[in-house]
Amino acid sequence: MSIIRTEKLEKIYQDNGVPVHALRGIDLEIKKGEYTVIAGPSGSGKTTLLNVLGALDKPTKGNVWFEDQNLADKKKAELSDFRLKKLGFIFQAYNLIPVLTALENIEFSMMLLGKSEKERHEKAMALMEELEIAELAKKRPNEMSGGQQQRVAVARAIVNNPEIVMADEPTANLDTKTGGNLLDLMEKMNAEKNITFIFSSHDQQVISRAKRLLYLRDGLIEKDS
Amino acid sequence: MKLLLKLAWRNIWRNKRRSLLTLAAVAFATFAAIGMRGIQLGTYDVNIKNAASMFAGYLQVQKNGYQENPRLRKAVKYDEKLIAAIKAEEHITGFTPRIYADGLVSGEKSKTSQGTAVFAVDPESEKKVTTLVERVNEGRFISSSDSYEIVVGHKLLKNLNAEIGDTLVLLSQGFDGSMGNFKFEVTGTIKTGSSDLDGMGVIIGLDTARELLYMYGKVHAVVLMLDNMELIDDVKTSLSQAITDTSAVVLNWGEVMPDFKQSIEFDNISGIMMLAILIVIVAFGILNTVLMSVTERFNEFGVTLSIGMPQIKLVYLVIIETIFITIIGIIIGDIGGWVLNNYIVDNPIHLGAEFADMYAEYGFLPIIESSLDYMIFVNVSISVVIISLISVVYPAMKVYKLEALKGIRYT
Amino acid sequence: MLLNIAWRNIWRNKRRSLVVLSSVVVGVAAILVIDGLNNGMLNQMLYNQISSSVSHLQIHKSGYNDNKVIQSFIPESDKVEYKLQNTAGIEAYSKRVKAFGLVSSAYNSSGVYITGVIASDEKRVSNIADMMVEGSYLTDKKDEIIISKKMAEKLNVKLGSKIVVMASTLDGSPGQQLFKVTGIFETYSSTFDKSNIYIGLPDAQKLLEVGDEIYEFAVIAKNHEQIELLDSSIESGLDDRYEVLNYKVLLPMMIMQIQLTKESMMILNMIIGLALIFGIINTMLMSVFERIREFGVLMAIGLKSGRLFRMVVTEALILGIIGTIAGIAAGYLFTLPFVHYGFDFSVFAESLKSFGVGAKIYPAVSFENTISVAIMIPIIAVLGAIYPAYKAVKLQPVYAIRHV
Structure with a gap:
């Protein structure tokens, strides 16, 4: 069952008046439970593709379907709601809200959904236990290491049981060992909870552990393995 | 909603120094505004009370049209009905009739005479209504309403080259047009500070004036004193309705002393303008602070938006943060302002003696008083809140238009 | 060099600098x-008093x-x-007879200040001739009287009416004379109008039976700012039977009021200055903390703390100066x-007239105040920058680089 499907996806954006053809026609299909990495040299358009798939950006031409709904039909507020309920995001940096504790950060999207305090708390604590970060519960981001922050970010991304988690260079600021541990975690989530993961990365470690690799060059898929 | 409040509160304290400075700015402006307004309004009240109790009273009953164009013949009927209507008002603590005229006063033994403004009063009732009797400078006030005694403005007496105990002749045009003249014994001088009375005025008994001017049954004004300044308009309305004489009007002190009233209003308006400027300056400070704190967090906002926080909630967040800072500042400013005003109310500032004369000339006391009227605090606080909301519009717009991606990638 | 760097640093964050500037x-x-409005009002008050009757200088018998x-x-x-005719610095003078008496019509009477003048001379010293609303100013004919509009209303007379002026004569008996109203005036001061007739x-001399005597010389100086000089120059030519009084002595209340206004302006300036300082401190702090790493590097490579301090203060000073100039x-x-x-303040016309101002106020910004503002605000800017500059300098190079 395909979750995301694109058709002739093109994206052009303006860079100081010069049009940049970031995506030149992408057709792809991603199925539930996949563990896919989008790789490629810089300028290949991998972050752009991830952004479009994640409903953060709109394509210039072509369509994106999510579970048979065309994202182009949705208005800004609907997309926001869509991201809240169906997607999870992990970024390279600035993932967590600095003034909230780890626990509160994980509870955050549940709060946006209006879940009760009891439910949020239980779910969040349970997840933290599972991910072995329970001791970080009352700490603020500036009291954690980079690796710890990213682990919390993973928890936050999956706590609402999203369909897909989009991860943009999640290991970029981490050393090899920490990065590896993070990947272990995400693979575990993928396997146990059948959450689809789509990465964008140029980190060799990430690429080598990909189950499916989409290699982009100059806005087109060069290889799909 | 609770989430927003929690986030907003914690966000403020992320940059303690900046928030405290902004808070301090708001507190200072509020404090200064309350102090200034307190002094303005408090001093007005003191002066109104003074002017009213010295001569004009809080309300007066006159013949319609006398105030605009005073003429001897425009007198109001002073009869049982009027007195009954006045007595029926529970907040009127005293009333006293007056007759006014212009005349020529000359010393009998010295050879000078001067034009003069004649004020005829009934000393018994006048005592209960105004402090005019206490303004006697030397000698004593007239003893009764029908005596042939006269109290003279202290400057006028000097110019007449006369002294207490001398006889003066007062010449004036009566109700029927004929010139009447009487001799009076000077029993005292009066000093009010206003050159009208002091340099040109004389005071005689009401009944004597009636004889001199052939004015029976009528007076030019009935001066009323109230127990509560705030009720002036209410009593005015109710008394107007109670009076059956349609040619009589009830005037408040502002209508009797329009110059005085307007100078107060003029000062009031200039005071409000200065306040506005103060608050506008603070607005710039708030604008800068909020703008800075917002742009600093664009990355974070971008992430928050991408995980699905509705845009409008982010805008609310910024607005709530601003309101928190403003309100804390206002509370501190209010407290400080209250302390300052209270202190001045208990310890009014007396200006130097050199200023006393200048102020008296315009009918003001050389005192600086303050006021604890709650409206001052309310008005200032609301103005500060409003101006801070206006300042937050621009940063809020920036947050409203922020796209998740642009935020994430912002440098 | 420092100036150049400071200037460019200001514009690194255009928006922030513009907000503070604003x-x-x-x-x-x-x-x-x-200040302009206040000064204008006071100037008008003074001018109106001087030009309607007080003039720059008066000479009387001593006392x-x-x-x-x-x-x-x-x-x-x-x-x-x-x-007087042989004293330099005098623009014009007028002789006056003054008394205080009673004016009456069939309808009413009023105590008045009576001034007797020679029209052609008085016109050069007083501007009442320009304030006629009906009829004309005195023309040195017999039995003319001009009164104010308010007076005319009070006496219920009009142009051409006859009224009686009564005053006591030199030997004490009341003198009276019939006059014809040939002109009606209205000045900016209702207090003046209420009680003056000409x-x-x-x-006047006939009314008071004083022969040729006069009571006052009213003098207009060529340069009223040097009035004390003229005062002493005239005084030195006269003995102590006379008093020579300039307008500052004749209008002590005005002078006091001008003084009082100056002082309250000072207080207002301070309050506004204080309000501004918070904004400056905040802005400079933000701009310093943004550049903390950069400062750390600068100091690490050898920039002395004194220069760094001065640089930050200079930035604030420049902002203060630009803001002040633009504000001026x-x-x-x-x-x-x-x-x-x-400025049309006719809503307050009555009150302004009782001050002697007139419903329109012509603002006059004082040079003095402009200078004091021009000095004060940049100083405030500098004061506001001291704490942030201190903070910028206090950083150890190593600490600053690691500060994120």
Whole structure:
């Protein structure tokens, strides 16, 4: 069952008046439970593709379907709601809200959904236990290491049981060992909870552990393995 | 909603120094505004009370049209009905009739005479209504309403080259047009500070004036004193309705002393303008602070938006943060302002003696008083809140238009 | 060099600098506009008093000003007049007879200050002739009287009516004379209007039976700012039978009021200055903390702390100076059209008239205040920058680089 499907996806954006053809026609299909990495040299358009798939950006031409709904039909507020309920995001940096504790950060999207305090708390604590970060519960981001922050970010991304988690260079600021541990975690989530993961990365470690690799060059898929 | 409040509160304290400075700015402006307004309004009240109790009273009953164009013949009927209507008002603590005229006063033994403004009063009732009797400078006030005694403005007496105990002749045009003249014994001088009375005025008994001017049954004004300044308009309305004489009007002190009233209003308006400027300056400070704190967090906002926080909630967040800072500042400013005003109310500032004369000339006391009227605090606080909301519009717009991606990638 | 760097640093964050600048501009402009209005009002009050009756300088018999009695006419006034004609610095002078009496019509009467003048001379010293609303000013004919509009209403008379003026004569008996109202005036001061009337000098002398005597010389100086000089120059030519009083002595209340206004402006300036300082401290702090790493690097490679301190303070100083100049310009520009047309305060007409101002106020920004603002605001900017500059310097190079 395909979750995301694109058709002739093109994206052009303006860079100081010069049009940049970031995506030149992408057709792809991603199925539930996949563990896919989008790789490629810089300028290949991998972050752009991830952004479009994640409903953060709109394509210039072509369509994106999510579970048979065309994202182009949705208005800004609907997309926001869509991201809240169906997607999870992990970024390279600035993932967590600095003034909230780890626990509160994980509870955050549940709060946006209006879940009760009891439910949020239980779910969040349970997840933290599972991910072995329970001791970080009352700490603020500036009291954690980079690796710890990213682990919390993973928890936050999956706590609402999203369909897909989009991860943009999640290991970029981490050393090899920490990065590896993070990947272990995400693979575990993928396997146990059948959450689809789509990465964008140029980190060799990430690429080598990909189950499916989409290699982009100059806005087109060069290889799909 | 609770989430927003929690986030907003914690966000403020992320940059303690900046928030405290902004808070301090708001507190200072509020404090200064309350102090200034307190002094303005408090001093007005003191002066109104003074002017009213010295001569004009809080309300007066006159013949319609006398105030605009005073003429001897425009007198109001002073009869049982009027007195009954006045007595029926529970907040009127005293009333006293007056007759006014212009005349020529000359010393009998010295050879000078001067034009003069004649004020005829009934000393018994006048005592209960105004402090005019206490303004006697030397000698004593007239003893009764029908005596042939006269109290003279202290400057006028000097110019007449006369002294207490001398006889003066007062010449004036009566109700029927004929010139009447009487001799009076000077029993005292009066000093009010206003050159009208002091340099040109004389005071005689009401009944004597009636004889001199052939004015029976009528007076030019009935001066009323109230127990509560705030009720002036209410009593005015109710008394107007109670009076059956349609040619009589009830005037408040502002209508009797329009110059005085307007100078107060003029000062009031200039005071409000200065306040506005103060608050506008603070607005710039708030604008800068909020703008800075917002742009600093664009990355974070971008992430928050991408995980699905509705845009409008982010805008609310910024607005709530601003309101928190403003309100804390206002509370501190209010407290400080209250302390300052209270202190001045208990310890009014007396200006130097050199200023006393200048102020008296315009009918003001050389005192600086303050006021604890709650409206001052309310008005200032609301103005500060409003101006801070206006300042937050621009940063809020920036947050409203922020796209998740642009935020994430912002440098 | 430092100046150059400071200048460029200011514009690194255009928006922030513009916001701070705007607050300074508003504060400065506001101070100047308010000052302009206050000054304008006071100037008008003074001018109106001087030009309607007080003039720049008055000469009387010694003691007359405190005790205006009919016996105190000027001794040997023709000798005094001769002296005046030969004193430099006098633009014009007028002889006056003054008394306090009663004016009556069939309808009403009123105590008045009577002034007897020679029309052609008085016109050069007083502007009442320009304030006629009906009829004309005195023409040195017999039995003319001009009164104010308010007086005419009170007496219920009009142009051409006959009224009686009564005053006591030199020997104490009341003198009276019939006059015809040939002109009605209205000045900016309702207090003046309420009690002043003018008749011809010879008529006044006849009314008071004082022969040729006069009571006052009213003098208009060529340069009123040097009035004390003229005062002493005239005084030195006269003995102590006379008193020579300039307008500052004759209008002590005005002078006091001008003084009082100056002081309250000072207080207002301080309050506005304080309000501005918070914004400056905040802005400079933000800009310093943003550049903490950069400062750390600079100091690590050898920039002395004194220079860094000065650089930060200079940035604030530049902002203060630009804001002040722009604020002064804005204030003057805003005031300029009103200098010509006047601010219409007719809502407060009655009150303003009782001060002697008139319903329109012509603002006049004082040079003095402009200078004091121009000095004060940049100083405030510098004061606001001291704490942030101190903070910038206090950082150890190593600490600063690691500060994220």
